[in-house]
Amino acid sequence: xxxxxxxxxxxxxxxxxxxxxxxxxxxxxxxxxxxxxxxxxxxxxxxxxxxxxxxxxxxxxxxxxxxxxxxxxxxxxxxxxxxxxxxxxxxxxxxxxxxxxxxxxxxxxxxxxxxxxxxxxxxxxxxxxxxxxxxxxxxxxxxxxxxxxxxxxxxxxxxxxxxxxxxxxxxxxxxxxxxxxxxxxxxxxxxxxxxxxxxxxxxxxxxxxxxxxxxxxxxxxxxxxxxxxxxxxxxxxxxxxxxxxxxxxxxxxxxxxxxxxxxxxxxxxxxxxxxxxxxxxxxxx
Numbered sequence: 258x259x260x261x262x263x264x265x266x267x268x269x270x271x272x273x274x275x276x277x278x279x280x281x282x283x284x285x286x287x288x289x290x291x292x293x294x295x296x297x298x299x300x301x302x303x304x305x306x307x308x309x310x311x312x313x314x315x316x317x318x319x320x321x322x323x324x325x326x327x328x329x330x331x332x333x334x335x336x337x338x339x340x341x342x343x344x345x346x347x348x349x350x351x352x353x354x355x356x357x358x359x360x361x362x363x364x365x366x367x368x369x370x371x372x373x374x375x376x377x378x379x380x381x382x383x384x385x386x387x388x389x390x391x392x393x394x395x396x397x398x399x400x401x402x403x404x405x406x407x408x409x410x411x412x413x414x415x416x417x418x419x420x421x422x423x424x425x426x427x428x429x430x431x432x433x434x435x436x437x438x439x440x441x442x443x444x445x446x447x448x449x450x451x452x453x454x455x456x457x458x459x460x461x462x463x464x465x466x467x468x469x470x471x472x473x474x475x476x477x478x479x480x481x482x483x484x485x486x487x488x489x490x491x492x493x494x495x496x497x498x499x500x501x502x503x504x505x506x507x508x509x510x511x512x513x514x515x516x517x518x519x520x521x522x523x524x525x526x527x528x529x530x531x532x533x534x535x536x537x538x539x540x541x542x
Contacts, residue, residue: 303364401473417462422454422533431456431528435517456530469504479523
């Protein structure tokens with residue numbers, strides 16, 4: 258979903274009157290979505306914890322775009338360079354062609370309230386180093402699941418090749434919120450879980466999750482557990498509160514009653530795939 262915010266119009270004279278360096282304040286970029294749609298504007302902002310990219314496309318409009326819809330951000334100054342990313346990997350491509358892979362932390366001015374401060378692109382590299390790069394050094398920023406598909410004119414819409422759910426166990430469909438297991442548990446029981454399979458969480462073929470959750474590390478704000486990764490395996494005892502299971506091999510039951518299993522997602526109608534979950538108590542077969 259793309260949300261639009263309306264801002265009061267600030268004229269050039271006001272900016273100059275405030276002492277803002279207009280050349281530095283107006284950092285221009287193009288946000289390229291996985292659908293191929295483009296939003297060009299100034300003063301683009303992103304923070305990893307918010308998972309939204311904002312860009313001021315006019316003096317009174319600033320769309321806010323869920324980062325899972327974004328393929329890459331183009332700051333210009335670089336040739337179109339294919340960037341192969343896997344899982345939750347993201348990348349910054351510098352104007353000299355250097356590729357830094359890792360996790361994009363933030364895009365924006367050092368002081369968000371002061372557009373005259375330096376605009377930086379911050380990435381935590383795979384080696385754990387946090388790099389804060391002046392925007393003049395940056396050509397493109399690729400987000401998880403990106404890598405230039407939209408730039409090549411392609412779309413990620415379609416069906417992903419999912420890992421099959423194999424073996425014995427309870428079938429947990431991606432299109433059903435809660436699946437009864439038929440198992441009655443007591444509070445404190447320690448249960449073992451073995452899960453196979455993957456699920457697709459939308460029409461986007463890159464929006465895939467294993468039992469631990471979204472491979473792109475995204476969350477779903479209206480899911481049963483909005484603070485956990487979308488698509489993860491979750492549980493519930495009777496009508497109690499949901500709890501995370503994910504890829505944990507052993508989980509203590511938080512209540513007494515029948516165990517239900519489910520998918521941590523807020524929109525189930527466009528999902529596909531399933532998990533197959535083998536549940537057992539230690540010492541029992």
